[in-house]
Amino acid sequence: MIELRNVSLRYGSREVLKNVSLTIEDRTIKAILGPSGVGKSTIIKLMLGLIKPTSGQVLIDDVDITHLSEVELFPIRQKMGIVFQGNALFDSMTITENMSFFLRENLNLSEDEIRRRVQEQIKFAGLEGYEDSLPDRLSGGMKKRVAIGRALIFHPKMILFDEPTAGLDPVSSKKILDLIARLQREIGLGAVLVTHILSDVFAVADSVAVLYQGEIIFNDAPQKLYESAHPFIASFLANPED
Numbered sequence: 001m002i003e004l005r006n007v008s009l010r011y012g013s014r015e016v017l018k019n020v021s022l023t024i025e026d027r028t029i030k031a032i033l034g035p036s037g038v039g040k041s042t043i044i045k046l047m048l049g050l051i052k053p054t055s056g057q058v059l060i061d062d063v064d065i066t067h068l069s070e071v072e073l074f075p076i077r078q079k080m081g082i083v084f085q086g087n088a089l090f091d092s093m094t095i096t097e098n099m100s101f102f103l104r105e106n107l108n109l110s111e112d113e114i115r116r117r118v119q120e121q122i123k124f125a126g127l128e129g130y131e132d133s134l135p136d137r138l139s140g141g142m143k144k145r146v147a148i149g150r151a152l153i154f155h156p157k158m159i160l161f162d163e164p165t166a167g168l169d170p171v172s173s174k175k176i177l178d179l180i181a182r183l184q185r186e187i188g189l190g191a192v193l194v195t196h197i198l199s200d201v202f203a204v205a206d207s208v209a210v211l212y213q214g215e216i217i218f219n220d221a222p223q224k225l226y227e228s229a230h231p232f233i234a235s236f237l238a239n240p241e242d
């Protein structure tokens with residue numbers, strides 16, 4: 001379970017997050033919806049302990065990670081896979097090497113076990129035949145699936161997606177969203193889905209928090225968005241592409 005308790009964050013004099021409280025239960029998919037630049041990626045970095053809040057606390061499975069050191073954070077971070085906004089693949093490494101790199105660096109596993117885990121992810125992501133390809137031979141949707149495989153290879157219980165469908169065509173987007181839904185259904189994986197795309201939310205999220213001007217202005221089931229009287233939500237529903 002991931003919990004933000006009254007989290008505020010400043011970059012210099014700019015207050016990006018104001019008293020944000022959020023809970024993400026295991027096995028559920030929570031979308032965080034908000035316009036560009038609102039602080040969505042910042043929330044993901046806070047959950048991983050990559051940045052510290054100016055005030056408030058971040059808890060992972062009831063452990064306050066706010067003041068933990070890098071070494072102390074290591075076992076916490078293993079519980080959460082991360083799929084970055086731009087995938088962050090290594091261009092000079094094959095798909096297999098991309099998927100196994102962090103595993104080999106960080107866990108003391110046998111080469112057999114590493115190979116087994118890579119195969120498991122290649123199969124799950126539908127990337128058979130591309131094991132030895134470099135990322136630039138792959139489409140945007142396939143690169144995203146490699147990034148998802150790399151995140152899953154540690155067998156996390158939560159996965160954090162930063163704008164997983166941004167820049168993808170509708171067919172590739174649907175494949176990624178289907179994969180996210182399958183992860184929850186088949187292996188009980190919880191997810192945080194940061195997005196500015198409304199249809200992502202309706203496709204897979206159990207609940208959605210809307211972030212606007214640094215604050216959570218809505219936190220409920222996606223269908224309840226239509227009952228919100230907040231002017232930003234009303235205009236967002238009317239013009240979802242804005």
Ligand SMILES: Nc1ncnc2c1ncn2[C@@H]1O[C@H](COP(=O)(O)OP(=O)(O)OP(=O)(O)O)[C@@H](O)[C@H]1O
Nearest residue numbers: 011012016034035036037038039040041042043196
């Ligand atoms: N290291 C930093 N130093 C100063 N300002 C930053 C830093 N990182 C982000 N910001 C600013 O904080 C705000 C929130 O950034 P963040 O990347 O979290 O937004 P976002 O919602 O993910 O945006 P996008 O839709 O572009 O991905 C932005 O205005 C950004 O310019």
Ligand SMILES: [Mg+2]
Nearest residue numbers: 040041042085
């Ligand atoms: Mg972002």
